[in-house]
Amino acid sequence: MSGPIRKTSPTTAAAETRRVFRRRSRLGERLIETFVFANGFIAIVVLLGVLFLLLREGLPALAYTPPWEFFFGTKWYPVSEPPTFGIMPFFVATLWVTAISTLIAIPLGVGCAAYLAEVAPTHVRESIKPIIEILAGFPSVVLGFIGLALLSPYVQSLFNLNTGLCGLTAGIMLSLMSLPVIVSVSEDALNAVPQSFREASYALGATRWETIIHVCIPGAISGIAAAIMLGVGRAIGETMTVLMVAGGALAVPASPTDPMMPMTAAIASGIGNAVRGGPQYQALFAIGIILFVMTLFVNLIADRVLERQKRKFART
Secondary structure, eight states: OOOOOOOOOHHHHHHHHHHHHHHHHHHHHHHHHHHHHHHHHHHHHHHHHHHHHHHHHHGGGGGTSOHHHHHHOOOEETTSSSOEEOOHHHHHHHHHHHHHHHHHHHHHHHHHHHIIIIISOHHHHHHHHHHHHHHHTOOHHHHHHHIIIIIHHHHHHHHTOSOSOSHHHHHHHHHHHHHHHHHHHHHHHHHTSOHHHHHHHHHTTOOHHHHIIIIIHHHTHHHHHHHHHHHHHHHHHOOHHHHHHSBOOOSOOSSTTSOBOOHHHHHHHHTTTSOTTSHHHHHHHHHHHHHHHHHHHHHHHHHHHHHHHHHHHHHO
């Protein structure tokens, strides 16, 4: 005869189910943690690999030109004997076009994001958002053609210049490329501000615009700072547009209406004529190191701004 049949109580079955669920949850958490860690580790390895490649190929350029002359020299003669490499014209040009694009893109981008997130009706928001997304996906060479054909003649006639291919034209076009990134990220940050913040502001008698300026934008400052950082990084690293509309002059630009050649354009225009492993090839990699340091500097500034803002909110 078979033994007695054991009956499992509902309490025991429920406890066993909870244990199985907790075990599966811990396994899922470990998998997610491993995946996140692996992605972060790969990103760090790739970043260090890029830095190592830049240093290996770029630092030997200082053997041909002393560091002081390389950073502050105004002559770029890669085929002379001995070759002379001075990146000051490229560096100043990069600062000019980045400053112009930033000054244009930040107020327009943050203002547009505030309008879309806080003021615009739903149908207006749904109509403008796709246009912004399409602008973000525009190829840089297409924007370069637009600047070359439409904006350049207008800048030339407006300022009575010999040519409209100058830093101002390049900066305006770069601002158009940075604008969609700033608008999209800033709008998401503004939408993430709790609605209770707005209601508390209205309860204290603030108007809509006072609430936007003093509550919503400060509450979303971390996301807005990230958007600005992305926009500035896009402006610093853009190549094709500035190569087409900046003018390509090798002199140090004294004003935004002068033709100029930013560092990215110098790399793009010179790498095709450089002998692999030669002096010019190494000098162009050295310019890449400068671009890397500039991007890192922008990230550090953004991080300091975020930390200061966090301390400010912690005190309040």
